[in-house]
Amino acid sequence: MIGKRGLSYRSQNEAAYMLDDCSIDHGNFLEVIVLLSKYDVCLKEHLKECIEKSKKIHQTGAKGRGSLVSLLSPKTVNSVVNTIQQLIQETIVGDIKNAEMFSLQIDTTQDINSQEQCSVVVRYVTDTIHERLISIVKCKETTGQYFVNIVSELAEKLNLDLTKCIGHATDGASNMQGQYKGFSTQMSKVSPNQVHVWCYAHVLNLVLADTTQTVIESGSLFTVLNDIAVFFRESHKRMNVWENESQGKHQKRLSPIGETRWWGKDNALRKVFGSLANPHNCLYVDIILALTAIQEDMTMKTTARIQARGFVEALLKYETILTAQTFLRIFEQTSPLSKYLQTQGMDILSAHRMVIATHKSLKNMSRDFASVSAAAEKFVLWANEKLQEQDKEVELEVESALPSRRRRKKTTRPGETPHAETVTSPEQVYEVTVHNQIMDTATETLHRRFLGHGTLYADLAFLDPRNFTQLESSSLPPLMFQELSKCLLRFDSEATAENLQCEFSNFALQWEKLKMYPLDEYKILRRFNLMSNAYHLLGLAYKFLLTLSITQVACERTFSLLKFIKTRLRSKLSQEHLEAFMLMATERDILFSLDSDVIIDKVAEK
Incomplete structure (x- = not known):
């Protein structure tokens, strides 16, 4: 317990x-x-x-x-704790050996003592997909070679065969994916033909970071939202004003935007502006009223009143409303994808399919500025109605249009032909220079950052049962399964591209009523004992697909437990006990499956 x-x-x-x-x-x-x-x-x-x-x-x-x-006594208790840790690791290693292949997820974080802790998670497939924490190691260095040494020493200690490791997922830092000395490069020397996957969740976060920094207007929006949240939290007097204005609201707390939180920008934006074309229950009006109250309060510091005034002016701009609606539309597509990518046990084929679908949706709406403009107009109408209902001496009104800018008249010199100047409205200028820039950055960056391993993905895509019907109308491509075969030959010398094509063609035509996901295919092969007889190589291919890690979100989950276990009151917890308690708290199902008599016998042997 x-x-x-x-x-x-x-x-x-x-x-x-x-x-x-x-x-x-x-x-x-x-x-x-x-x-x-x-x-x-x-x-x-x-x-x-x-x-x-x-x-x-x-x-x-x-x-x-x-x-x-x-x-x-503490000695006896420590012996029990260490025995449980050993049995949990032995159970995981036993499952990995039965699975015959596994992939790694590796990431680091700092604990309460500013010590760098490395989380090593293994992913393997039995009757379902497992992602297990196998070790927590204190790092003395953060080089790629050092992480390879950690993995090698851990494999030797636990009697794991690294040649059975088919790939690894990292956060994409330079020490992980460096071309010459990165962890991925060094691991390929230990186990050739490994597939390095840049964590899909981290990549998506970088896509959103690029998108929110592409133009000044987008950067300004999220800077204002973050500064407002920090502004209220810095003073209890300002927080009291905020609580008075937001009475009856379920979401009273404003969210600052963290750079490493995948959902931070979406969460902060939705709290203030609601969802696209649906501003009801958002905090926009409450924030303006609270800031106005601070601005008019003579007991507040002058600097605070000036800041509040600046925030109000920024929020009342129509440009802010348009930019917010633009990002609400983007987040409608990317936030579900982000949550899916953090789902435990997701396979690489499903994830890649979701990325492609999200990219297609963003591309289709990239020039639909009319919908964003309509949503902004609806928001302005709602906000002004709410502000008019307030019994305030100061009149507040949200801008309903972009301000017109005076165009500079160019002087035509003698001998020059005057060029016809195109007259564009402020809305057209905004559409071209802001909206289109943001949407183009989102679609282009999403496409560029998810391009890796295209040939292997193409091979894995054939294993998707949704594509089986295409075999009836077309023949198999000649280069089909070439890349996949290179990854499987170490497990079976007969796993050539030709043999894989033969098994796959027969399997796809025979099983017309299969379910729609690769995991279901693998379960069917296991259930009817087809992996050992008719479709051994195809079963190996499906196992490879399901074993390959696409994110290292499991490492992030362990870090949440790390901060809960190693606190300021327990900062002196030894590394050995930290690892033991991390394993017990993370792998609870294995913990409760351990036989008490076995634990007692192991302790008695010490």
Whole structure:
């Protein structure tokens, strides 16, 4: 229970002679033992005997516990913890060996002591897809070769064959994907034909980062939203004003935009502006009223009042409304994709299909400025109606159009032919210089950053059952499965492109009523024992597809637990115990499947 919940188990008062004093904190482990002893006669007698013997030893003034064996000492508990860690790792390694292939996910973060912690996650397939934390390692360096050494030493310690590793997913940092000394390059020397996947979730985050920084208007929008959230949080007086204005709202807290949070920009924008063409229940009007109240409050600092005035002016601009609606439309497509990419067990084919669908949607709407303009007009109408309902002395009104700009008249010199000047409205200028720029950046960056491994993806796409019907009307491409074959030959020398094509062609034509996902195909092959007989190579191909990691989001999940386990109160937790508690808190299903008798026997052997 303590390991599952990631709780601390030690205390400063763990001596057995103190256990009958209820006013003392004995730590979670001993407190649970004392509680259970009230309902278990044997445990109660054992605890009573330990307390009495410990008191006698303590009264003599002797140090230590003498010959008393209580099985409650920190040494015994640590032995149990280490044994559980060992058994969890052995269980994972056993599953990997049965699966015959696996992929790696690796990422780092800093703990509360500013120590760099490396999370190593393995992905493999049995009857379903598993992503398991196998180790947490403290890093002394962050070079690509150092990470390779970590993986190699871990594989040697756990008796893992790295030649069975088919690929790895990283965050795309230079030390990970460097051409000469990166982790990916060095790992390819250890295990050739590995597939390096730049984490899809990180790539999508970079796409959105590029999009929000492409023009001044987009950068200004998100800077204002972030600064407003920070502005209210910096002072309790401003926060009180905000709480008074936002009474009755479910989302009272404004969200600052973190650079590493994949959903940060979307969340902050939706809280302020609502969804596209649906501003109801958003906080836009409440923010303006709160900032106006701060601006008019003479007890506030002058600098704060000036800041509030600047924020109000920025929010009332029609340009801000247009830019916000543009990004709301983009986030309608990218946010579901981001959430899907963070789903545990997603395969690379499904993810790539979603990326293509999102890119197609963005491309189709890239020149549809009319819908954005209509949504902005609807928002302005709603906001002005809400502002007019307020009983305020200061009149507030959201701009309903872009301001006109005076065009500079060019002087025509003697001998020059005057060129006809095209008269463009402010809306047309905005459409070309802002809206189209943002949409083009989103579509182009999404296409460019997801181009890697195109040939391998093409081979894997044939394994999608949605494409099986195409075989009836066309023959197989001559280069089909060439790249996939290179990755599978290490597992079976007969996994040539020709043999794969033969099995695939027969399988696709025979199984007309298959379900729509690669995992279902793999389960059917296992269920009817077809992997060992009729379609062995095809089963190997499906296993490869499902084993390949497309993100390292599993590492990010472990970091959330890391910050929960290693806190300021537990900053002295040793690396060995940190890894043990991380494994227990992460791999709970394995933890509760362990046989208690096996744990006792292992501890007794030490």
